[in-house]
Amino acid sequence: xxxxxxxxxxxxxxxxxxxxxxxxxxxxxxxxxxxxxxxxxxxxxxxxxxxxxxxxxxxxxxxxxxxxxxxxxxxxxxxxxxxxxxxxxxxxxxxxxxxxxxxxxxxxxxxxxxxxxxxxxxxxxxxxxxxxxxxxxxxxxxxxxxxxxxxxxxxxxxxxxxxxxxxxxxxxxxxxxxxxxxxxxxxxxxxxxxxxxxxxxxxxxxxxxxxxxxxxxxxxxxxxxxxxxxxxxxxxxxxxxxxxxxxxxxxxxxxxx
Numbered sequence: 001x002x003x004x005x006x007x008x009x010x011x012x013x014x015x016x017x018x019x020x021x022x023x024x025x026x027x028x029x030x031x032x033x034x035x036x037x038x039x040x041x042x043x044x045x046x047x048x049x050x051x052x053x054x055x056x057x058x059x060x061x062x063x064x065x066x067x068x069x070x071x072x073x074x075x076x077x078x079x080x081x082x083x084x085x086x087x088x089x090x091x092x093x094x095x096x097x098x099x100x101x102x103x104x105x106x107x108x109x110x111x112x113x114x115x116x117x118x119x120x121x122x123x124x125x126x127x128x129x130x131x132x133x134x135x136x137x138x139x140x141x142x143x144x145x146x147x148x149x150x151x152x153x154x155x156x157x158x159x160x161x162x163x164x165x166x167x168x169x170x171x172x173x174x175x176x177x178x179x180x181x182x183x184x185x186x187x188x189x190x191x192x193x194x195x196x197x198x199x200x201x202x203x204x205x206x207x208x209x210x211x212x213x214x215x216x217x218x219x220x221x222x223x224x225x226x227x228x229x230x231x232x233x234x235x236x237x238x239x240x241x242x243x244x245x246x247x248x249x250x251x252x253x254x255x256x257x
Contacts, residue, residue, distance in 0.1 A: 003083070003116075003121060003124050003125070003128070005025075005078075005080055005083070006077075006078070006079065006080075006083065006116065006124070006128070007077070007078045008075055008076060008077045008078065008113055008116060009075070009076055009242065009243060009244060009249065009252065010074075010075050010244075010252065011072070011073060011074050011075070011076070011243045011244060012073055013071045013072065013073060014034075014063075014065060014072040014073075014074075014243060015065070015068060016065070016239065016240060017062070017063065017064045017065050018062055018063035018064075018240065018241065018243065019062055019195075019199055019240065019241075020060055020061065020062045020194050020195045020199065021060070021061070021062070021195070021199075021203045021241055022057075022058050022059055022060045022061070022203075023055065023057065023058075023078065023207075024057055024058065024080070024081075025057055025078040025079055025080045025081070026054060026055070026056060026057060026078070026079045026080075026081065026084060026095075027054065027055045027076055027077075027078055028052060028053075028054050028076065028077045028078075028079060028109070028135075029047070029052065029053045029054075029074045029075065029076040029077075030051075030052050030074060030075050030106060030109045030110070031047050031048060031049050031050065031051055031052075031053070031072075031073075031074045032049060032073040032074055032075070033049055033071050033072065033073040034049070034066075034067075034070050034071050034072030034073060034074075035047065035048050035049075035066055035070075035072070036053055036063065036072060036074060037063065037064055037065070037066050038053060038055065038061050038062075038063055038098070039061060039062045039063075039064060040059065040060070040061050041060065041194070043098075045098055045099055046066075047099050050101070050106065051099055051100065051101050052099070052100040052101075052102070052105055052106065052109065053098060053099055053100075054095045054098045054099075054100070054135075055098065056094050056095055056098075056146070057080075057081050057146040058146055060193070060194035060195070075109070075113060076243075077109070077112065077113065077116075079132075081146050083128075084132065087128060087129055087132045087133075088132065088136060091141065092141065092142040092145060092146070093136060093139040093140065093141060093142055094139060094140055094141075094142040095135075095138065095139050095140075096140055097138060100135070100138050102134070102138075104134055105131070105134050105135065105138075108127070108130050108131040108134055109131060111127050111130070111131070112124075112127040112128055112130075112131045114127075115127035115128070156177065157174055157177050157178060160174075160177065161200075161201055161204060162204065165204060165205055165208050165226070166225055166226055166227060167227060168227045169197075169198075169201050171185065171186065171197060171198070174197060185197070202237055202240075202241070203241055205226045205227075205228075205237075206237060206238050206240075206241045206242065207241070208226070209222055209225070209226050209238075210238075210242065210249070213246060213249060213250055213253065214250075214253065215250065215253050217250065219231060219234070219235075219246050219247065219250065222234070222246075223235075234246065235247070
C-alpha cells in the first residue's frame with residue numbers, strides 16, 4: 001500500500017536529549033507543550049507550543065532538552081520524500097524555514113494523524129494531500145535530489161555496517177577497512193557524518209529494528225537479534241533515538257489496529 005511507510009509517534013514527555021542523528025524522511029512535529037530545540041550544524045531552532053517544526057531527509061541534527069523539568073509534548077509524522085513527490089506531482093521540495101506557525105497547518109496535522117488511525121487509504125490520502133498542499137507554501141523547490149547520507153571515503157564501510165547490522169562491531173576492525181589508525185578513523189568518520197562510528201551504528205541498528213516491531217513481537221528476542229546486551233540496553237538506546245521506549249512504540253501499533 002502506498003502509505004505503508006507513513007508513520008507517526010507521540011511523545012508525551014521527552015525526558016532525555018536526542019544525540020546527533022538523521023532520518024530518511026521528512027520529520028514534521030507539532031508541539032503541544034514546552035519548547036522543542038533542534039540543533040543543526042549552522043542553526044539552532046526553537047519551537048514553542050502551537051508551532052510545527054520540520055527536518056528535511058538526511059539532515060543531521062540533535063534534540064537537546066532546554067529544561068528537563070518542563071514537559072515537552074509533541075507528535076511527529078514521518079513522510080518519505082518519494083511520497084512527498086507523489087503528492088506534489090513529481091516536484092521535490094525542501095524546507096529552509098523549518099518552523100511553521102499556522103493554525104490551518106496545525107488543524108490539518110491533527111486531521112492527518114486521526115486519518116492515519118482509521119487505516120483507510122482514501123481518508124489518509126485526502127487528509128495527506130490537504131496537509132502537504134498547505135506545507136508547500138512554506139517550502140522551496142529542491143534543485144537536487146535528496147541522497148542517502150554520504151560517508152566520504154567510507155562507502156564500503158557503510159555497506160558493511162548495513163550488511164552486518166545484527167552483529168557487534170569494533171573500531172579496530174572498521175579502521176583497518178579504512179586503512180588508517182583507530183583515532184584517525186573516528187575523527188574522519190565524525191567529520192563526514194557528524195556522528196561517532198558507534199553512535200552511527202547504534203542509530204542504524206535502532207532504525208532497522210524499528211521496522212520489524214509488530215504488535216506480537218518479542219522485544220527481548222529483537223534486542224538479542226541486534227546484539228544488544230539485554231532488553232534494558234536495547235530499550236534505553238531505542239528511546240534515545242526514537243523518543244519513546246520500544247514497549248510504548250509497540251503499544252501505539254496495537255492502539256491503531
